[in-house]
Each structure stands twice: as structure tokens, then as C-alpha cells.
Amino acid sequence: MTAISPDAPAPGAPLLKNLLGERPLTQIVLFVVLVTALGLLGRAMVSNMARVGITPGFAFLSRPTNFGIGETLIAYSPESSFARAILVGLLNTLSVSIAGCVLATLLGVALGMARMSANPLLSSIVRAYVELIRNTPLLLQLFFWSASFKALPATRQALEPLPGFYLSNRGIYLPALQIEDGRMVATAILAAVLVLFALWRFRRRMSGTLAGAATLAVLLLFAWGLASAGALRADIPVLKGFNIAGGLSLTTEFGALLVGLFVNASALIAEIVRSGIQSVPRGQWEAAESLGLHRAQIFRRIVLPQALRVITPLMTSNYLSLIKNSSLAVAIGYPDLVSIINTAANQTGQALETILIMASIYLTISLAVSYAMNRYNARHALRGLAR
């Protein structure tokens, strides 16, 4: 029994105990056993790799890849290095994740609100949607979206749900902004930011609606100015025979992955938003009503700040899981980080190195997102505290 007594320090090792806490020797033995086991496995691995003629290390990163990638945001060719291929994968993962998080938040918040609607038809349709999404595998949903995008008509008969938007089995085409004069656009953005900053400083002197309208007016004015000066041009895709020219084109793989990810996450976000808002006691609504606030004010000033304290941490883990889920891209043919790492590992045999790179990238992303969301959360948590 003496060993577990917290008050009796083990004789002879006060320093270790200060450093390591309870039972320092047991811990050291455990640690050494673990490190030795890992070391033995590592040595077996190095000798196995040597047998098939692979030298461990990161030298392969500068070698040419000799494989093509279907979708790249930066210039890339089979002569490019493995490091560049991994960068391409990382950018693909980030672009689909960021777009996914934004769209999932927009759709999820709207669905969460609709779920709480007094209209039973609306709330039950949203509930059915949420249950359907939450209780089927994400991969199955991705297969479904992938098959749906592949079943779109060919380019010649491309669907045009809105003018300037084309959907075909070759890709998705959206209107885009084409920058003709970069310097002028940059100057204009800087000027707009300055004007908006000045506006923001004086926002207390005007009502919320007026401030919103003024912001919008400033933005429109600058956009109109740039467009009429010819620095900025709307690039609208046009169907010409067998091709669609202009605009922003996205592949169907990207489209299927993006839709699958944000539809999936939106169902979870809808539930988070609902539970967050319902976590604010009814008394808060009633008290605010008795103070004479109207519903929109109550929601914005009283309920939302308190609900956000519940919502934000849950949203953080939701964003993180969306980013991690984007790795399912490999199953539907979108070249994300995991898919390129896997190809690189198979080509070079440097499995350990590539997977170490992937794990450290994902951990960095996770930590960065957690950090940013915790900062945001801390602001709201402080504001909500009674002091």
C-alpha cells in the first residue's frame, strides 16, 4: 500500500518524481519498452526496405513523379517533383474543405432554423432529411452523388438551371470574375477596405439597417467602377457546339465530393444549431419580451450570443470532421492529399515517409482550425459571462 500513498515520496528519487509524477520508475520502464518496440519495428522496416532497394529518407521529394494529376490549382506536370504533387493534393484538399465548410454552414444554419419552424410540414421534411443523412454511410452518399454527376447529360445538352450555369457530365461551369488589370483591382480593394473601416468606426451613430445599406452601396459602387473601367470583367460560360467556353469550370469529381461533404455536414450542423438555440431557456425569451424587445432583437441580442457558446465548440469538431472526411475523395477519383500520398507511396515505396508527411499535414490543419475556433469561442464565452 505504501507505493500508492500520495504523501510518502519514494525514497531516493525526489527529482524524478517531481519531473514525472507518480511511480517514475514504472513509467520509465514502460517508456523504454515502448520506444524499444518501435525501434525494433523501425529497424525491421529499414532492412525490409533495403532488401527491395529503397533508401529511407526524404530525398525522393525532389524526384519527378512521372504521373499525371487530373485536377490541379497550380502548374503541374509529370516532370514536377513529388513535393509539388503533394502540394497539389494539399491545395485540392483545402479548396474542397473550405468550400465545403462555408456551404455546409450556410445550408446547415438555414436547415436548423427550418427544423424549429412552427410549420409542421417544413420541420418534418427537414427532420426526414437529417435522419436520412445521419443514418447512412458518407461513402454511400458520395457514391450516389458521383453516379448522379456522371448521369448528367453530355456537354451538347448541358443543363442550364440558371442563366450562365451549366451542368454536364464533363463538368460544372459557373460565371466567374476575370481580373484584367490587377493593379487597379488591388488599389480599388484597398480603397474599399479603407472606406468600410471608416464606416465601421462610425457605425454607432447610425442604425443597423443603414450601416448594412451603406456597406452594400460602397461595395456596389466600387464593383461598378471597376467593371466600367474595364479592370474587372464578368466571365460567363457560353455553350458553343461541343464545348463550353469561359467561366469557372469544376470537374464532376470535385462537384460530387463537394456536394456530398456539405450536404452531409449540413445535416449535422442543423442539429447543432437547433440544440444550441433550444439550450437557451424559454425564460430568456420571455424576459426579453417583457423588456419590450421584438423577436429579431431578442434573437440577435439575447438568444444567439448564448446559443453560440454551445454551438461553436460543436461546429469546430464538425469542421474538423469535414476536413478529414474529404479524404474519402480517393474513393471517387478526386486527387486530394490522401489520394496523391497513396499514389506516391505506391510509386516510390517510401510508405513511411509519405504517411508521416500526410499525418503531420492533417495534424497541422486540425491544430490550426482548433486554435482559430477556440479564439472565436473565447470571445463569445467572455461576452456571455456575467461580470
Place this chain on the structure above:
Amino acid sequence: MTIAVWEPRLRPSRRRPDRWAAWRRGLFGSPLNIAITLALALLALAAAAPALRWALLDATWGGTAQDCAARSGACWAFIAEKWRFIVFGLYPNDRDWQAALAVALVAGLVIVTGLPRFWSTRLIAAWIVVLALALAVMGGAPTGRLVPTDKWGGLPMTVLLSVIGFAGAFPLGVALALARRSEMRLLRWMAIAFIEVMRGIPLIAVLYVSTLIFPLMLPPGMAIDKLARAQVAIILFVSAYMAEIVRAGLQSLPTGQYEASRALGLSWWMMMRLVILPQALKAVIPAFVNLAIGLFLDTTLVIVIGLFDFLNTARVATTDASWNGYHNEAYTFVAIVYFTVSYAASRYSLWLEAQLRARQDSK
């Protein structure tokens, strides 16, 4: 100055709220609600009518691929033809009752575990015995003819991967949670590192480690079964999430529980076994059920390392050249199975939560 004293003499109304009136108000109470109701009704009709026609009215229920091609609706004949492959994968046809028996054993085990009246330490023994039995049956014990794991597939694989994954992750997760809250600093940091790394990377990455790196670590000539490697990867991955749930349970207990057990002279092990863990684990059972649902749905990721789980067999079934790609039918079939299991489990979780709360209140 008069002081108004409000005496709450009024009792809350006994009359049940009129459900129907609330519905009517919700549906048609204001111009906005009328517009929403009408728009949604039209939309639902526009979506439901073709779906219904596809799934039921124009569907082909039996026959051959030619019969299906002649009609525009769903080809359920495809499922009728392929269900054996989708459910059991490459498992030998004449012996697929073994796979069915293994699933039944595991399902029975899970259902019995779900009923609070059976909760006792004997369940641990039951889990070990029944899971071993299910694996033996799956491996061909009843007929004495070995079925190698590369012939396993379909629903039995999904069920075994998720249930054994959960069962294996449970002790590991509890150990990790205890290590993370331990006074032993080095141990604590090792636990934190493991948990955070596992939670920071996608499951697919862990599965790749199991297929790409793990075989490299073995001495030449030695090999470990691919399915077993995937199973270990799943167990390790889930244990990190399990540890965080258990930690939440441990943190939910007041420190008085620890202090009181110490005052009674219990050793650390006895305190954990008799006082802390029973309460901590009970507090987080609903979270366990949610984790189990998530795991059941996420086992589909083994597709990327080439295992034939339930979703993959369905996908492979659609590539049969004589039936030209009835994806929708296959995916609908699979989706119904996944949905039924997960939805039932999530309803069970709600029921259990209510039960546990009622028990807590009656104390």
C-alpha cells in the same frame, strides 16, 4: 405606496394542448406559413411522384435483365438475382448459412447487451465467448472446412468489423482515458499524444498505415491477414474517440467520489473498478451508442484498401456486364439496411437516455 404581491394561485391548465389546432396554426396560421405549406406540398408532390413511380409502379420485380430493360422503373429483379452476393460476398454459396449464423450470434449479443436488465460483469465474459464463437463459425468450424478471410465479405464483414472494433476499442479506450487523467506524467503525455494524433488524422490514413507500412515492419516471410490488419487499425482509431468519451464520464463525477473511496482505504484499482468506472461509464452510455453508430457507418471506408464489405459488394454487383449498372437499385438496397440499423440504434439511444434519467430521478 402599494406593493403588489403576486401569489401564484393559478395552477397550470390541466387541459391537454390541442394537437390538431397547433398543426393547423402551424400550417395555415399566417400568410407566410400558407405560402411555405403550399410550396412544400407542391415540391414534395413533384419529388415524390416520380420517385414512387420509379420505385413501385414502373418497377420490375422479377425476371431477367431483358425484362428490366423493357421497363422504365427500378429493376428490383437485379436485387433478387444478386442479393446473395451483396449480402455474403464471395463466401462459399453452399455454406453461407455459417455467415448468417455468425451475424445472428453477434446481433443477439448486441441486443442482449442493449437491455439494462442484463447489465453485469458477466457480459464481459459473454462478449469474449460469443465473439470467438462467431469468428469460429465464420471461419468454417461447423463444417470443418476452412473459409479463408479473403472469401469473407458483405454484411457479415461489416457487422464483424464494427462490433469487434467496438469491443476491442472499449478496454483500450478506458485504459487510455485513465492514463490521460493519471498522475504519472510520462504516461499521461504518451496517452495524450496517441489520442490526439489518432483524432487528428482521417481513418483512411490509419487504414493505409495498416496496409502499406505494417507489412514492411514484419520479418521477411511473415504475413498477417489483411482483414486482421484492418480490424486492428479500426480498433486503434476508435479507441482514441472512446477514450475521450470515457474521459468526459470520469470528469462528470464529483471529486467527492474519489476522496470518499480513498477515505475508505480502497486501492487505486479497487476505487476505479468498484466506484469510479461503473458510474463514469454509465453516464456516457448514450455517447457510446452514437460512437457505435458512427463506427458502423464508417467501416465502409475499408473499401479503399480493397476489402469487400457490404457497400463494396453492392458496388461490385453493379459492374456485372449482363446487368447494365443498376446503381440506384443496389445503393437503395444497401441504404435501407444501413438506415434501418442506424436509425433503430439512435432511437434506442434516446429510449435508453430516458430510462437512465428516470432511474436517476427515482433514486
